[in-house]
Amino acid sequence: MKWKLTAVLAGAALFAAAGAAHAEGELNIYNWGNYTSPEMIKKFEEAYKVKVTITDYDSNDTALAKVRAGGHGFDIVVPSANYVPIWVKEGLLLESRPDQMENFKNVDDRWVNVDWDPGRHYSVPWQWGLTGSTVDTSVYKGDINTSAIWLDPPPELVGKINVAPEMNDVMFATIRYMGGQWCTDDKELLKKVRDKLLEAKPKWIAMDYGTIEKFASRDYAAAYYWNGAAMRSREQNPDVRFGYPKEGFPFFMDSAAILKDAKNPDNAKLFLNFVMDPENAAMLSNFAKYANGIKGSDAFMDPAMKDAPELNVPAEFQAAGEFLQSCAPEVTDIYTRIWTELLK
């Protein structure tokens, strides 16, 4: 038996060596899971003769911790807006000046002078979206443009609600629902926030990821979750609708940036420029079902996405959306403790 094992191992080693020899260059991308269009990666690999490897993470903090520990070997990372300043402050990102790249002219003006990277010296837009109320309208027919869907749920929805286990998104919506502002340290208000959350939690069924198949099987009738997932849920259950909470909802944008200790900075720069091309950005959106920040990408998007109510924020709700900033450590500390109390 032993010779067989040896033969298999030798074969595997040969195969690996051959694979490495064929690529003229490499690029290692560290990104959220299920977020990178394989079609677009293939196009990039063929255009530049570069072998791309993708590694997944599931939270901003995981990515930050791993990269900070060093020895990771990644070139590109895709942090969320409120994390970009942390990455910059900690000296982890390369100032690659995407604003001077050829395709930068395609970036929508709205996404150029953003708070987290003014003038885009470090990062390029990847995908953006928001967290809101997803509701199965065959179960509940009332107003869905409110956080009351999950904070003061109507009787029809009690016991059928999923809330995304994201501390910042949940805290933000609840603080706004109770009339406060993000990063507030007003104890009176935060007490009301905590009490509201503790009162609402028994009416939820879960705080979990992966809602799409549960809306399809009708295990869930409502959720506080992301708009792209809501669109994918609607494709499987036509009764699903997405509501924009008028009390306030968090926007997110993830942006791709190059790590300071990248091994392949030149390929990484090629990639950032590549992502800002309308056709390539559209590929990202067609895969992940979120909007991108690139002008002219509409022309290449799936027709179903172009007019999707989940992806086009109605003008009347535009002002209720906010990009979450990173709060001061002592404020984060209070929020974490409320969150721990909620999950105990």
Added chain:
Amino acid sequence: MATPREIAIAAERRDIRNRWLLSSPALLIIALAAVGPLFVMLLYSFMLKGDYGDVKPWQFSGDGWFGVFLQRDIFDDTLTVADAHITIFWRSVKLSLMTTLATLFLGFPTAYFIATRPPQRRDIWLFLVTIPFWTNILIRTFAMQEVIRNEGIVNSVMVWLGLISAPVQIMYTDWAILFGMAYVYLPLMVLPLYASMEKIDFRLVEAGYDLYATRLQVLRRIIIPLVKPGIIAGSILVFIPSLGAYVTPRVLGGGKNMMLGNLIELQFGQGRNWPLGAALSITLMIIVTLALLVYVRNASKTGGGHG
């Protein structure tokens, strides 16, 4: 002139030195791979937390340990017991004990069944018990989800048989976590139980019956004392990983109620409180060590020497 006694002592010293030298590579690995990381954890638990995760190196503080059991009230600054943490600790211990009992209850008859088969067929049964180990724990947990969810196999069959009129909510409850962990850790109970049962001399059982013992008496007075080492080993093997379980509570419990593993993860992730996370991890280790000590003392007191 060295006396024979001195020569003997010198030889013994050389011998001891050689033994230490020969075992030094192993000791070095243990020191680096086991003690080293633990030491780092201990150190981190006494440092100040960094603003965005990590710690502020060499700035010491007792905040991490303070936070394990006590908390300053968020709102009126009074000092209280950290009841959120205590609740989570208690849920973990309770669910782990229940898992251990459940696997013992299921595993004991299974192991007995295998041990009483003809020797050439036991291997096949053992092989069948180990098959789930070939699959990743995450996949097994998702398979369990398919079994117990509202539209899943158990509920569909029971509704179809007319036993219940509407699906019973099992998913996302503590019961789901218990089912999942019992399923995942069952082989860890069966294997050590089998190992001790295999060695039982079944003539003792026959002798018991000859002396007019009832079935229950045979089980209580003969079989259980003989397999006690297996019961202890199996319970330890199930209890310890249950206590630190992360995947099962997250997937089957719906993430609404944390266990210790999830609480620790929160501190290293969104909570950005590494010292507290390190202190909680060490507390978990202390609980495990205490549990082990209790087991070991019990085992040596009531003589588990039959195995």
